[in-house]
Amino acid sequence: MKPYVLVIEDEDAILTLLEYNFRKEGYEVGLATDGEMGLLMASERTPDFIICDWMMPKLSGVEVCRRLRRRDETRATPIIMLTARGEEADKVTGLDFGADDYIVKPFSVPELLARVRAVIRRSAPSLLEDVIRHGTLEIDLKAMRVKYAGQDLHLGPTEFRLLEHFMRSPSRVYSREQLLDKVWGRDVYVEARTVDVHIGRLRKALKSMGGHDPIRTVRSAGYAFETSVLSD
Amino acid sequence: MKPYVLVIEDEDAILTLLEYNFRKEGYEVGLATDGEMGLLMASERTPDFIICDWMMPKLSGVEVCRRLRRRDETRATPIIMLTARGEEADKVTGLDFGADDYIVKPFSVPELLARVRAVIRRSAPSLLEDVIRHGTLEIDLKAMRVKYAGQDLHLGPTEFRLLEHFMRSPSRVYSREQLLDKVWGRDVYVEARTVDVHIGRLRKALKSMGGHDPIRTVRSAGYAFETSVLSD
């Protein structure tokens, strides 16, 4: 559920710096030390955005950009280029090749993070949101709190993540297996029926504060979260 | 009702990989370990698209392609070829022989899935649609909801799939046997008359919300879904 950032950069020092700082900001980080590796990693898991060095052995940053733009999954993925001071003049080229922003080395970490937030705000604002609201129900992801009709609502960790997932993608049906994938994690071996129990607990918690049950059971298919009953 | 993909590939590892991933994406998967078996399976049930390895024992991928193109049912079926890196130069030949796209091994799963979606988008976009509408009746396949004249309409799983099938291919008559095949699944042993009961229930549900009955009974032949009575 955290944003996944892919850093493609051949200088170890910068790689480490960025990894540390992005982690601290709550991103998941993928590291690639050259362009080819970057492309490979980008196709294994589509990043939410990409930091890419301009000058690299093998594939240049421009080339990486170009190739990423040719693929459907990464066509719209924000890319921020890192360029050394002398290369500044090329900035137009970088943006032409599909980068969304560029930043000159040496850069300050806060500056980079600010740029990143700016870029994300343009392309996928929901990743930055600390709180998601639907009607009178709101979930604060950073503070890990849920409020319903102004009242605090306590949920266990699993119910919290379940609600988070539902609030992020409401209205569509997820099978128990899909929910296990998305909420529990890929390689967790848990009985599918366990989902029922947590759905039940989430329902009970929500109902305990009045209002209708926003979770719709779809027989022989799974569950869906309906925002429509959460009146404002 | 899920898209049916036929994978023809002699390497077990890849076969398993593709089966797992296509299943997860909601496709039905047929597996063939050589060209001959692939052709056989393609004639038993016409796939929505085909993934076919280039180099295979017995029949090569090119030959499989060619033969599939000679048959009426598979003449237009999209085919994606899997080629090893060195064979890249032959790509033109592959496409000439009727493949719609090709992808080089080793490939990333998201990349393959993206290509598949692209190919389907060209050839049978309705398979990717989330909602199908005819007049005032709409069925949302992801949310698994049916709306009629703006109102929510609850259907049981079988009625839902039945309606899905009718909405996908309206205006033509299906025999009870064909409906059992398409809606219930190939290897289900159910009395043909059972279809009547479900048709009846679907009709009742639709009629309960006013409007005319869009299902036409064709005596001694089956049923057809008429969109014309679903005024806008």
Add this chain to the structure above:
DNA sequence: TAGCTTTCGCAAAACTTTCATAATTCTGTT
């Protein structure tokens, strides 16, 4: 121990299938 998560089992609910019978449509004949 407290606070969760997971599994289990049973009852309730939702759905399917089959069957019997009523209703309809068709066919051939007068």
Add this chain to the structure above:
DNA sequence: AACAGAATTATGAAAGTTTTGCGAAAGCTA
């Protein structure tokens, strides 16, 4: 045209099956 009889479909109800809700117990982890 009209009618009987045959064929086919509609439908209500019963029986059977599958799936879900829920309480409770057992298992984890800090």
